[in-house]
Amino acid sequence: MSYEDILYEVKEGGAHITINRPDKYNAFRGKTCEELIHAFNKAGWDKSVGVIVLSGAGDKAFCTGGDQSAHEGQYDGRGTIGLPMEDLHSIIRDVPKPVIAKVQGFAIGGGNVLATICDFTIAGEKAVFGQVGPKVGSVDPGFGTAFLARIVGEKKAREIWYMCRKYSAAEALAMGLVNAVVPNDQLDAEVEKWCAEILEKSPTAIAIAKRSFNMDSENIRGIAGMGMYALSLYYDTEESKEGGRAFKEKRKPEFRKYQK
Numbered sequence: 669m670s671y672e673d674i675l676y677e678v679k680e681g682g683a684h685i686t687i688n689r690p691d692k693y694n695a696f697r698g699k700t701c702e703e704l705i706h707a708f709n710k711a712g713w714d715k716s717v718g719v720i721v722l723s724g725a726g727d728k729a730f731c732t733g734g735d736q737s738a739h740e741g742q743y744d745g746r747g748t749i750g751l752p753m754e755d756l757h758s759i760i761r762d763v764p765k766p767v768i769a770k771v772q773g774f775a776i777g778g779g780n781v782l783a784t785i786c787d788f789t790i791a792g793e794k795a796v797f798g799q800v801g802p803k804v805g806s807v808d809p810g811f812g813t814a815f816l817a818r819i820v821g822e823k824k825a826r827e828i829w830y831m832c833r834k835y836s837a838a839e840a841l842a843m844g845l846v847n848a849v850v851p852n853d854q855l856d857a858e859v860e861k862w863c864a865e866i867l868e869k870s871p872t873a874i875a876i877a878k879r880s881f882n883m884d885s886e887n888i889r890g891i892a893g894m895g896m897y898a899l900s901l902y903y904d905t906e907e908s909k910e911g912g913r914a915f916k917e918k919r920k921p922e923f924r925k926y927q928k
């Protein structure tokens with residue numbers, strides 16, 4: 669498969685997967701998700717790879733979630749909502765190798781969900797984290813909500829989702845959403861350091877540890893699968909569509925006008 673939306677490179681035991689849509693703040697469309705799934709499968713089962721790094725091209729964003737210009741209600745690809753999100757979230761969990769989210773700039777919406785699901789998050793000091801679903805007519809009814817609560821606690825996870833605030837890298841570190849924060853110009857070196865440390869360890873012990881951590885939260889995969897059907901019905905409502913329209917028109921949404 670040749671890639672249009674992502675970059676893929678293996679160097680020194682690490683597979684580097686980069687979302688390459690900087691003009692869209694690395695937002696994903698259906699094609700981006702398909703390519704990411706393919707790349708994670710490739711890296712996951714390549715014996716020369718011991719660690720996977722997920723990042724976004726440029727310095728503005730890691731990823732800002734679903735591409736608002738690629739949907740009017742449902743997205744433009746495969747799956748219950750036109751984005752194979754369940755498959756993408758699953759493969760990040762299922763690859764038997766640690767996945768590091770290298771975050772510079774915005775990790776927003778589905779981008780923050782991707783970073784949350786990765787085994788580690790290492791951020792540049794100017795990174796910004798947050799969820800925007802209820803502000804733009806969307807929600808992640810699976811790992812983005814339930815798994816987030818395991819990481820930052822129920823109260824904080826609900827604040828993140830209901831309030832749609834933005835959090836600095838320092839705040840994200842304090843709430844346990846990221847593992848380390850470094851000056852932006854040291855981010856690559858810091859991630860390389862983490863990769864080198866991982867590569868010294870037993871890959872099979874790490875693979876079993878990863879499976880073991882995952883099994884404890886595996887029920888969320890079922891919640892996500894069911895939740896996508898609710899999300900699909902929601903995407904077809906005027907209330908949800910108002911969120912996308914308002915974002916594109918750079919104005920405040922008027923959700924209450926459309927509530928059924």
Ligand SMILES: CC(C)(COP(=O)(O)OP(=O)(O)OC[C@H]1O[C@@H](n2cnc3c(N)ncnc32)[C@H](O)[C@@H]1OP(=O)(O)O)[C@@H](O)C(=O)NCCC(=O)NCCSC(=O)c1cc(O)c2ccccc2c1O
Pocket residue numbers: 691692693695732733734735736737749751753774776777778779781800801804806807808809812915
């Ligand atoms: C990231 C921002 C906070 C930046 O705000 P700022 O004010 O600094 O800049 P702009 O808003 O002017 O943005 C600059 C530029 O980038 C474009 N852009 C940014 N994000 C996107 C995007 N997601 N899609 C398309 N384009 C984007 C923006 O239009 C500007 O372009 P110009 O040409 O006008 O200059 C802010 O931009 C922001 O909040 N972005 C996020 C927007 C968003 O709505 N994201 C999607 C949320 S929903 C989602 O991610 C999601 C959907 C699902 O279906 C899921 C299903 C299952 C699980 C999870 C899901 C999920 O998370």
